[in-house]
Amino acid sequence: MDLSTLHPHHKRSIVYIIIGFCLGLVFWFLLPQLFLKEPTTVRSESKIHAFHNPDSNLEKIRIRAFYVVPQNKTADAVSNWKEFLETSLAKAAEFHKIQFREKSALNYDIYPEPVILEKNNIFYDTKTTKYGNPKALIGIANELEKRVFRKDGDLYNENFSQRSASEYPVLGIIYEGVGAAGGVIYESELESTVEIAKKLGLPESVIYKVDVESADGFFILSRTFLTDAEYRFNGVTNFYHEFAHTFGLPDGYDLETGVSSTFDIMGEGRKKPIEIMYLDRKFTRAMGLVE
Numbered sequence: 142m143d144l145s146t147l148h149p150h151h152k153r154s155i156v157y158i159i160i161g162f163c164l165g166l167v168f169w170f171l172l173p174q175l176f177l178k179e180p181t182t183v184r185s186e187s188k189i190h191a192f193h194n195p196d197s198n199l200e201k202i203r204i205r206a207f208y209v210v211p212q213n214k215t216a217d218a219v220s221n222w223k224e225f226l227e228t229s230l231a232k233a234a235e236f237h238k239i240q241f242r243e244k245s246a247l248n249y250d251i252y253p254e255p256v257i258l259e260k261n262n263i264f265y266d267t268k269t270t271k272y273g274n275p276k277a278l279i280g281i282a283n284e285l286e287k288r289v290f291r292k293d294g295d296l297y298n299e300n301f302s303q304r305s306a307s308e309y310p311v312l313g314i315i316y317e318g319v320g321a322a323g324g325v326i327y328e329s330e331l332e333s334t335v336e337i338a339k340k341l342g343l344p345e346s347v348i349y350k351v352d353v354e355s356a357d358g359f360f361i362l363s364r365t366f367l368t369d370a371e372y373r374f375n376g377v378t379n380f381y382h383e384f385a386h387t388f389g390l391p392d393g394y395d396l397e398t399g400v401s402s403t404f405d406i407m408g409e410g411r412k413k414p415i416e417i418m419y420l421d422r423k424f425t426r427a428m429g430l431v432e
């Protein structure tokens with residue numbers, strides 16, 4: 142076709158089409174490069190660490206998990222606990238890997254036998270089991286430290302009890318009783334919880350003294366979350382939620398009212414299956430993930 146015979150309007154539209162086509166080429170040419178190149182360079186900057194704490198490296202985490210049964214609750218103990226625990230750990234590790242773009246690895250060991258605790262449940266549960274039974278977490282962690290992790294302990298196991306310098310060690314306690322709580326263990330030269338609260342700028346009510354050197358974080362979860370029909374959709378979600386407290390993530394909901402302030406696994410998402418859950422970006426960013 143002879144272009145000069147065309148009406149000027151048509152001429153213009155041909156030009157427009159060409160420009161459009163060229164833009165399209167440039168666009169398609171650049172896009173794959175953007176997608177392929179940028180994430181890799183950006184990812185390499187990521188160095189995962191504890192929440193708001195770059196000194197605490199989280200590139201490798203190891204949960205040492207236990208099933209613990211109070212002296213007077215052995216009749217309630219379940220025989221297939223290990224399968225349930227293994228499944229929860231595997232699903233939690235998969236979720237973790239995706240959330241942190243493979244920049245933080247979650248590994249785990251399961252203590253081979255159930256640990257029958259020295260005391261009855263009332264010793265660990267104390268007067269109140271409110272707020273996820275943190276008192277039981279403290280009492281049981283102290284006992285495991287003495288019995289499993291110290292050389293003179295009756296359950297000491299050399300391979301299991303070693304702490305590796307390159308890993309962030311977490312104590313995971315599945316309790317034959319009530320409980321859902323987790324936290325970070327800080328070493329402090331300060332003696333009282335009042336002083337520590339002041340230094341960290343936290344309310345005194347969330348600080349407890351614990352005698353544990355084998356882990357930097359710990360959590361407790363009732364065995365029922367792993368086995369009971371009531372929790373078949375969000376049992377593992379709760380497992381990861383409590384685990385997430387071990388590297389400092391705060392709750393995304395109000396402990397008194399239950400009203401959520403985030404939609405992720407730390408907030409409203411605690412009620413949903415882990416397969417459709419995520420970690421809020423404000424949390425992963427504050428843990429060093431660059432994306």
Ligand SMILES: [Zn+2]
Pocket residue numbers: 382383386391392
């Ligand atoms: Zn929580």
